[in-house]
Amino acid sequence: MSAAFLSALLFAAAPPADAPLADAVETRDAAAIDRLLDREEPGVNLAQPDGMTALHWAVRRGEDSIVARLINAGADATAETHYGVTPLALACELGDAGIVRRLLDAGADANARFPDGSTPLLSAARTGRPAALKALLEAGSKPNAADPRGQTALMWAAAAGHATAIDVLVAADANVNATLPSGFTPFLFAVREGEVAAARRLLAAGVDVNAPAEVRKGARNGLRNGTPPLALAVENGHFELAAALLNAGAAPDDLRSGFAALHAISWVRKPMRGDGDPAPTGSGSLTSLEFVRVLIDAGADVNLRLKGSPPGHPGLNKKGATAFLLACESCDVPLMTALLDAGADETLTNADGTTALLAAAGVGALGSGDEPAATEAEAVEAVRWLLDRGAKIDLVDDRGETAMHGAAYKNRPDVVRLLAEHGADPAVWNVENRSGWTPLEIASGQRRGNFRPSPETIAAIQAVLARPFTVRSD
Template identity: 55%
Template sequence: MGLKRFGASGLALWLLAARGFAGGSNAPLADAMEQVDRASVRSLLDQRVDVNQAQVDGMTALHWAVYHDDLETAKRLVNAKANVKAANRYGVTPLSLACTNGEVALVELLLDAGADPNTTLRGNETALMTAARTGKLGAVRALLARGANVNAKERRGQTALMWAAAEGHAAVVDALLEAGADFRTALPSGFTPLFFAVREGRTDVVQRILKAGADVNEAMQPRKISGKAPSKGTSPLILAVENGHFELAAVLLEAGADPNDQRTGFTALHTLTWVRKPSRGDGDDGDPAPTGSGNMTSLQFAKTLVAKGADVNLRLKKGASGRGILSKVGATPFLLAAETADVPLMRTLVELGADPLQANAEHCTPLMAAAGVGTLAPGEEAGTEPEVLEAVALALELGGDVNAVDDNGETAMHGAAYKSLPKVVQFLADKGAKIDVWNQKNQYGWTPLLIAEGYRPGNFKPSAETIAALHRVMLANGVSPPTKLPGSSD
């Protein structure tokens, strides 16, 4: 669950949109102020018209004066006994508008005239939250000095500190913390002010909250919602990596973040593999990696992680496994980099001391993973055919066995069939893949040819090009491909 968001002028724009449905009014003073007709405003005040007469949607002259940041006219209206607590039809008071704009003199004028420092919008967003969200330090200080509740919560449990942290308003965060803001408050999702700042890449804010006493290794503790318990264990470090904030992640490491923490099931180094190369999806351009922040590259961060104690050969203790799925149990970062055909990361990890031959708990090797073992959606997962060819070639160069067989009876050739890569089929054959080894059924009853023909989980569409490649390789080895599918009658 994230913070609900409005732009800095979102509230004012919403008011204008609402005005479009409000129709005409019998409030000449408010009408004149809406049009910033100051001469008419002065004339009407001299005539002692009702200063609090509202337009049909509840907007008064004071609302409009504040909206237009017109301090001089606002003073005239307040002196004429304008109601500083007036709320329009949508529950918006002049103080809320002033906190959106952030003109501290207007905020102080309204507060000194009796405006409630704890006034709220519908949904219980307080004026302090509004000022914190828009980053208006003067307004924040004015509200705090006059008794605004620094730990008030809106209807979803969000606080002013959460707003300021997410938006990166470091000076406002300082002011709120000095006023006693609770940085440990968490939403049902598990997000605290620290996690909001980390997710958005707000390094300055993160450092301030850590200095205030937050634990750099605290993990999210989401509460059970609608009968389903969300996953637990995400640390600030993992969240920073997932969002591509590598400089911030390095700051967290300096602050004592555990580089080998795998409470989520994966360490930061493992996580880096799919952050660098997410699944391609079904679009032409694929799913992009997170934009992130800072100037540190992901490969530089990998080196920083190892320098800070990350075990480059750490094997995962848990992970999904099952019919046709590459088990993550026992997987190293290098194996996962091979799975996404990420050659630059594979090379970097080897330079850092990774064992390029370490298999997972089911003895699936990095070479098999690079070739495609575990692929459920060919064409949608990370690794194009040219990338896979390069990754397979590197795995072989580093000593991978092209004829290795895992505990599920699968080989690299099975992987090429899973990933529907005909050029990889031929490449493996050219590199010595033995037909009597790979032309066997795995534990699910599938040979590479059967997989290419559609006997597989997830995607049942046959790959004609892969079938043809397998036929060529089989014929070149003196093996005639079956002329009918299993189960067909004579």
């Protein structure tokens, strides 16, 4: 029999540690607590098998009077369980300022490091009780101490939306501009989580509402370098917070993230399907369409054009695209309508000369696993809406793409039939684009990153080509 096995066997057979006072406090047995504490040797620091003492349990239960009696009886305020948990760690999670003060007065370390590398102040900041934070700071807790990932108490309070805790930490000279390698600051944490009150407190403390994310080279899971707070709020669906940022002076047409807030509305409302990210949960009572009006009223240029394609947004070439063209790409008729009502120019194209109709039909190849934001029914609605407004059906962009090429890219047989019914001329669209593909060849699998044929789209195009072409009189 090995020594290790014997040791394990003996340990398993050993009776649990005898800690009657800890057991009594755990079960809230008041009579047993009184009886044991009245003894000359109450065994106040005896621990259960996992290291929990009576004081641990009294703190966890929030029993301030019992905490006081145990400390008076000699309980060790620095005792650790077998997992390194101290009474102060439990008190900070609870946020009970009275118990925190008692433990600090009894010798608990205000700057101790817990097993996860955090400090009492960091732990209390997550709970957000200002009185507990004040007690720790008065006992010497360092306001800018960080956990192993570099996160500070102010970052935790901001992310959790604890506005009054932010006030306490700022008053103690917590660094409002502390920055992680990922680019996150306390303010950007508040913005990402949609915490309006927390964001306002930090702005009042002097944070620049337009300060972009500064991401260190090689940082993982970070923001896009240069992302301004407004863009972060909009991409996370926090439109009420975004409106507050605009009121605080956020620049509505800031393009440092590669797009302005108005452009982002299209993919926030209708993100790419398949391997794309889901729509954000968002927050607040302001809808995305209401926020469009807020942006315009704040001075956003409804016809602002992108300088390039933002990372992570395949499909249509975004260079030169306006918010309206992006809304057409996602076949979002309510957004298209809202933008037109706000003065959008529906004739503006991207750098390839792609029109609103071509974008709605589907021009812009996607990679394998990617699916367009719009369903085919939504695409039919958007294409019909544009045609009813007089969109020219036989235009060809600079890459040789037509609306019919777009329908083939996105596997939309109903759009193929709709275009044919509205007089799309085969002499115009049944030609090779710059890549050398006709709509039928695209439907058969000739496209970048995705070689799967679409039998339904192939059949629809072949049926259109097989019937006589008639020019519509309307």
